[in-house]
Amino acid sequence: MGTALLTDHYELTMLASALRDGSAQRECVFEVFARRLPKERRFGVVAGTGRLLDALADFRFDADELDFLRSAGAVDADTAAWLKDYRFSGDIDGYPEGELYFPGSPILTVRGTFGEAVLLETLALSILNHDSAIATAAARMVIAASDRPLIEMGSRRTHEEAAVASARAAYLAGFTATSNLEAGRRYGIPTTGTSAHAFTLLHDTEKAAFAGQLAALGVGTTMLVDTxxxxxxxxxxxxxxxxSLGAVRIDSGDLGVLAVQARHQLDALGATATRIVVSGDLDEYAIAALAVAPVDAYGAGTAVVTGSGAPTAGMVYKLVEVEGRPVAKRSENKASRGGRKTAVRRYKPTGTAVDEVITAGAATPELGDHDRLLQIPLVRNGIRVPEAPTLLQSRDHLEKALVTIPWEGLSLSAGEPAISVAFAS
Amino acid sequence: MGTALLTDHYELTMLASALRDGSAQRECVFEVFARRLPKERRFGVVAGTGRLLDALADFRFDADELDFLRSAGAVDADTAAWLKDYRFSGDIDGYPEGELYFPGSPILTVRGTFGEAVLLETLALSILNHDSAIATAAARMVIAASDRPLIEMGSRRTHEEAAVASARAAYLAGFTATSNLEAGRRYGIPTTGTSAHAFTLLHDTEKAAFAGQLAALGVGTTMLVDTxxxxxxxxxxxxxxxxSLGAVRIDSGDLGVLAVQARHQLDALGATATRIVVSGDLDEYAIAALAVAPVDAYGAGTAVVTGSGAPTAGMVYKLVEVEGRPVAKRSENKASRGGRKTAVRRYKPTGTAVDEVITAGAATPELGDHDRLLQIPLVRNGIRVPEAPTLLQSRDHLEKALVTIPWEGLSLSAGEPAISVAFAS
Incomplete structure (x- = not known):
């Protein structure tokens, strides 16, 4: 399926107007950034860039799309003719997936004519806002879980395609597996699952259900014991x-108390290697509260796929430069900084991040020994650069990035961003 | 694209186990219901049923799906062979889209063998939980807006496909249009939009931008005046x-104050018929607060597509009957009522809803003059019934249903469900 209609109507009317008065050909720079982090977040995780580049490859207007746009009154005949051959031919740079971002970080920079670049606003924001919100929430759960594995199992609590993207974002953030099969097929993420309460209820006795599961799935399986x-x-x-049973899962009740009881019981039965998996409305706070409980793995669902209270990242796609001239909206409360930007993160010799410095323009500033440029090239002349990181590389990138932020930046409680962003004049 | 992998791994392992021990052939009834309404909600709006029936038609396992399931270890060879010919062949009844629901309402009833029906859990819940959450939030905004039109413009704040579904749910709830083009193409929803701040910034002056827009879109257009x-x-x-300008749009600042100023200014300029559209982080409370302001239309974005604080409806898909025998999980806090159910809403002669009465079994209870059965047939022997309501009919259904609930049930503030649900013994 093409992705070009996953777009707001006004991108097309703006294009039509700009084609007519000639301004569509002006060279522009658009920038994606977040004015603030969602409440209680001390860092954001960039996610979705890979999906955006996939979607960009399918962003074209075929006959069916053009027919619809004409019938909806979104474009005139000249604009439809221009769209017929449309392929984005500009350049895109951005923070790699798995990079941390903060308020003002230039997460994505899109360069091209106004006509070419304005059309990408909705799609870019849909993907980055969703996936970054999920990855940010998921990363907080990974921090709370410490070294214990986390399984994403929230598909049923979000839109069926958002579920696939959420599984991807959670895996990027450090989850070890997902329940979502399509995420397994599409992105190679490990999938897992054994049984629900329905399977026990289906059988005449719990024992019959367990025997049926054992016969089919083997002794390494996980049995749901709280029906x-x-x-x-x-x-x-x-x-x-x-x-030798692999694991038991508890999905309800006071999980901390029940895990202790289950561990004692399992040990007394000689099942000392049988693991305990807990699930049921777990968010980062509930996971943190279980740190001292004898839990071997967590299943998290609703809280992951809804961004644990922050379902969207609030990023915007703003025109910042027209033919080399910085531009910005000047109304109150939404002051934006015009002009293309270059972002550098500075680190102590120990590897701890100090701050992020944003300079005007595209020139690489002088870098200290421990400084790092944050944007990487993603698209050149409309073509995706071949060196784009894989999902596994992005997952590794985030794991390393989380180690660099000052310890208070890893706290789950509300507070200032983990590092500050400074605009160098 | 097929929809069968938009499914949790454990549905397949349960199927594999149940095929092996013979229980997969047991006739079952599964029920979708919500244990509670999301916080502050006094009613829920059923939405997504039409999308679910569309998705069900594509729910099959082709060679590619089966290869993946084998490689992921989700199914054995016998299960893969069974899935090869899988088409759901059972019956589905449910509340029509646009119907109100309350805690315990049997929103969807799926009958079939365990093997056939268990596979639909994830897809059914993904769609119903998402779409119902959005429609419920949107309906509260429609109530707050009273007779003023509402435009859904939240695509950029949610997953790109969730955006299409959100536009549909908001339209179902009474919104008049959407910015999302794909929702226009796919569902025939009116789309609208004119320009963003970027269009003004692109031009050398605001005047040049307005002139360009006027030339392309005509005098009936909406001009964004707050750049x-x-x-x-x-x-x-x-x-x-x-x-004769059609409208101006204000997207930032104190919208109540600015709308009054704008109205005075427009009237003084003779533009007495020029409408005022406001947008910018509007939720149901902000919309209600603008009731006395001279606003002609609202644009709502983030709050609609994120369910205004309740991004998921929390519905569950529970096995309630096996071969005619009611079943239910018995752990604390999640007590469910077993058995197939029939739901009736009772009304006063004036048309005001009194309560919802749930009886055990499939038999139609004796209905009073003002009682109404709530479920309608949706699927028979795997085939969608041809009489399923259209989106416009569902929109009309909800509009009428909202009139029936007691006035305190329309309040935006937190409180008890608008009507009570009673289980008749």
Missing amino acids: YDITAGIRTAIEVAGP | YDITAGIRTAIEVAGP
Whole structure:
């Protein structure tokens, strides 16, 4: 499917107006940035860039799209003719996926004629705002879980395609697996799952259900033990599978208390290697509260796919330069800084990030020994650069980036951004 | 694209286990319901059913899907062979789109063998949870806006496909148009839009921008007047377009104060019929607060597509009956009522809804003169019934349904559900 109609009507009317008065050919720079981080967030995680580049490759107006645009009154005949051959032919630079961002960070820079570049606004923001919000929330859960694995299982709580993108963003942020099969197929993310309460209820007894699961999935499987009574469920699971059972899952109740009871019971039954997986409305705070409980893995759902209270990242796509001249809206409350920008993150010799410095223009500023340019080339003359990082590389990038921020920046509680962004004049 | 992999891994492992022990053939009833309404909501709006039925038609496992499932270890060879010919062949009944729901309402009832019906859980919940959350939030904005038109313009704040579904849900809830072009093409929803700040910034002067827009879009267009100074912007807009200008849009600042100023200025310039459109972080409360301001239309974005604080409806898909026997999980806090259910809403002779009565079983209870059965047939023997309501009919259904609930149920403030749901024993 083409992606060109995943776009706001006004991008097309602006194009039509600009083609008519000639301004569509002006060379422009658009910038994606966030004015602020969502509440309680001390850092943001850039995510979605890879998906955006995929979608850009399918961003074209075929006969069906053009027919619709004419019938909707969005474009005139001249604009439709111009769109017929449209392919973005400009340049895009941006923070790599898995990079941290802060208020004002120039996350994406799109250069091209106004006509070419304005059309990408909606698609770029849809993808980056969604995926970055999910990845940011997911990264906080990864921090809270410390070294314990996290499984993303929120597909049923969000739009069916947003679920696939959420699984990708959570994996980028450090989750170890997802329940979403399409995310497995499309992005190679490990998928996992065993059974729900329905499987137990289907059978005449819990024991029959466990026996059926064991026969099909083997002793390494995870048995869901809280359909009826958890203590009885664990006893039955070990009776059926023996002490080599892979894991039990508890999906309701006071998970901290129940995990302790389950661990004692499993150990007493000789199932000392049987792991305990907990799930059920877990967010970063609930995960942190379980740090001292004998939990071996977490399943997180709703909170991941809804961004744990911040379902969108609030990034904007702003025109910052026209034919080399900086431009900015001047109304109150939304002051933006015009002009193309270059971003550098500065680090202490120990590797801890100090701040982010934004300079005007495209020239690389003088870099200290521990400074790093934050944008990388993504698209040149409309063609995706071949060196774009893979999802695994981005996941690794974020893992390393989280180590660099000062310890208070990793706190789950509300506070200032982990590092400050300064505009060098 | 097929929709079968928009599914949690464990639906497939449950199927594999149930095929092996023979329980997959048991006749089952699954039910979709919400245990509670999202915070502050006094009613829920059912939305997404039409999209679910569309997706169900594409729910099949082709060679590519089966290859993936085998490689991911989700299914064995026997299960893959069973899936090869899978088409849901059971029955589905449900609340029509645009119907109100309350805690415990049996929103969707799926009947079929366990194997056939369990596979639909994730897809059904993804679609219904997302679309119902958006429609519920949107309906509250429609109530707050009273008779003034609302334009949905939130695409850039949510996943690119969730944006299309959100536009549909908002239109169902009573919004008059959307900015999302794909929603226009796919669902026939009116699309609208004119220009963003970028268009003004692109030009050397605001006047040149307005002249360019006027030339392309005509005098009926909407001019965005807050890029620089609003008073100057309105003066320039009328100077360029004359007093017949269609509308001005204000996207920032104190919209109530600015709308009054703009109205005075427009009237003084003779532009008494020029409408005022306001936008910028509007939710139902901000819209309600503008009731006395001279506003002609609202544009709402982020708050609509994120469900205004409740991005998911929290519906669940539960096995409630196996071969005629009611079943239910018995753990604390999540007590569910087993058995297939029939739902009736009762009304006063004046048309005001009194309550919802749920009876056990499929038999139609005795209906009073003002009682109404809430479920309608949606799928029979795997085939969509031809009488399914259209989007416009569902929109009309909701408009009428909102009139029936007691006035306190329309309040935006937190409170009890607008009507109670009683289980008749």
